[in-house]
Amino acid sequence: MALLGAIEAGGTKFILAVCDENFNIIDRTVVPTEDGPTTLAKVTTYFDQFDNIDAIGVAAFGPVDLNPQSKTYGYVLDTPKPGWAGFDFLGYLKNWRDIPYYWTTDVNGSAWAEYRHGANSEVKSLVYLTVGTGVGAGIIVNGQILSGFGHPEAGHIIISKNPKDHYLGHCPFHHDRCLEGVASGPAMEDRWQQSAKELADEHMAWEIEADYLAQAAMTYTTILRPDKIVFGGGVPHREVLLPLIRKRFAELMAGYLATPDLEDYLVPVANGDNAGILGCFYLAKSAMTRA
Amino acid sequence: MALLGAIEAGGTKFILAVCDENFNIIDRTVVPTEDGPTTLAKVTTYFDQFDNIDAIGVAAFGPVDLNPQSKTYGYVLDTPKPGWAGFDFLGYLKNWRDIPYYWTTDVNGSAWAEYRHGANSEVKSLVYLTVGTGVGAGIIVNGQILSGFGHPEAGHIIISKNPKDHYLGHCPFHHDRCLEGVASGPAMEDRWQQSAKELADEHMAWEIEADYLAQAAMTYTTILRPDKIVFGGGVPHREVLLPLIRKRFAELMAGYLATPDLEDYLVPVANGDNAGILGCFYLAKSAMTRA
């Protein structure tokens, strides 16, 4: 039986999994993220159990080099994470087993899973926004993962400071100028001196968070005109948030530009916490036909 | 001799032109923009002079329907402009002469010309931002004009109000929340009670304008990672502006993300005021091969 592999390479843990031809998960494990070589040794040991893997999809925390023309294609780029900057992630895997790989970012993997989830729908362009320890987005435009001079870092767009918010910001580069600086989980915790998980539904924190995420939705909408914006990551687990985002988005847009109905447009993840792994499987499959 | 046609359909004037196979302009005229049928009658009368036009590229002021699956494909959509809302622009032309047309927005036409200008370069993705009576952008991603649920209206992205700026904004929908509201030519004139053309180089107006345009460049950069951002339209004619934008962009980004060298990245138009017409010719050519 032919198998596909998935490596969801996160900053704190790696999720490894194998599925059959129908994308049913047949095995799955989690290894903690250490330095590059140590972690990858565990990854390859895991996949050594399966000698019939046709292809592997890899969705890695960034920044990574996605440009096939680049000399450092497949490398992890400049990152403060010990033992990762300049590590040849994809090269390590190819050296272990020379099969087709699909190499992309973690958010691109999840975006692809959300896009494929609605594969028979009218959705051709989609933004997957994750709001967790960091804020990032995977973007699909007309069925293609968007990439350019590098991959997007769409958590670092400019926002307008909410007048009720006096927090100085959490982005090491842009402080309170960018979305990540004011809207990530750690920004919320730092601002309110309380974990986002523990903030009451009535706390003004949610109104402010919704304002920032609605601003982001407006900026993505005017630039990309996607068919859907999906909110993933830890913070949007809070059910109070999405209705507030839709309300604020409607106020901000003020009737400008047609969008799908907001209930279908600004939505929670369809694949839950499996989005990353599923995206890797789908991408592994497409790496096979490409090869 | 086979010819190509161009219709640059602006809100105040239409530029009509014809070129030969090598994209040399052989004739050109300008007609004022009246209502839809009146203006289009003049357009077809002009092109009646040439019986050997293979294809025409049309770059129209928006909003227009660019979705070939839509029942109103080729129409001008909701606009306050008298005699245009719901006008079947493309249908009128096809009814006149059934040749291939490339139908797109004015900014997409100019973006395509700027993209083609560097056709043999490394530029695969490009943003053409026009700052004039309105603010708008045409976006090329990996050699394709970006479009989704509708065409981008990337002049209406969220900006952060400059602390020195107390102007209430010029966008009828978003006031001072969006780029167009604070950075268009009329916004400058309204704020300073003086035409942008007449403001001295030393006026603080330029520092504020550069702040907003640098913010826009940061947002486009983090979402799209283009190879180039081109500044067109009336306001960037002022030579004081671009160096200020580059300086402010570097401050805002604070070393985050690789971009091309800023001298090659944030640039004035390469095609000057011919960008719109040239884009139409190139697109007309591609409509022929598509047909």
Ligand SMILES: Nc1ncnc2c1ncn2[C@@H]1O[C@H](COP(=O)(O)OP(=O)(O)O)[C@@H](O)[C@H]1O
């Ligand atoms: N149910 C929840 N409600 C609000 N915030 C949450 C919730 N779950 C996680 N978070 C916040 O999300 C952040 C972690 O993000 P998460 O997406 O879970 O992981 P990571 O980004 O590290 O992969 C933390 O700051 C945490 O406070």
Ligand SMILES: Nc1ncnc2c1ncn2[C@@H]1O[C@H](COP(=O)(O)OP(=O)(O)O)[C@@H](O)[C@H]1O
């Ligand atoms: N040289 C210039 N310097 C500064 N502003 C200019 C200049 N030329 C035109 N503008 C401003 O640009 C606006 C007109 O934009 P333009 O791009 O020329 O036309 P349109 O957008 O109508 O096609 C006006 O508000 C005008 O003040």
Ligand SMILES: [Zn+2]
């Ligand atoms: Zn940032």
Ligand SMILES: [Zn+2]
């Ligand atoms: Zn606006």
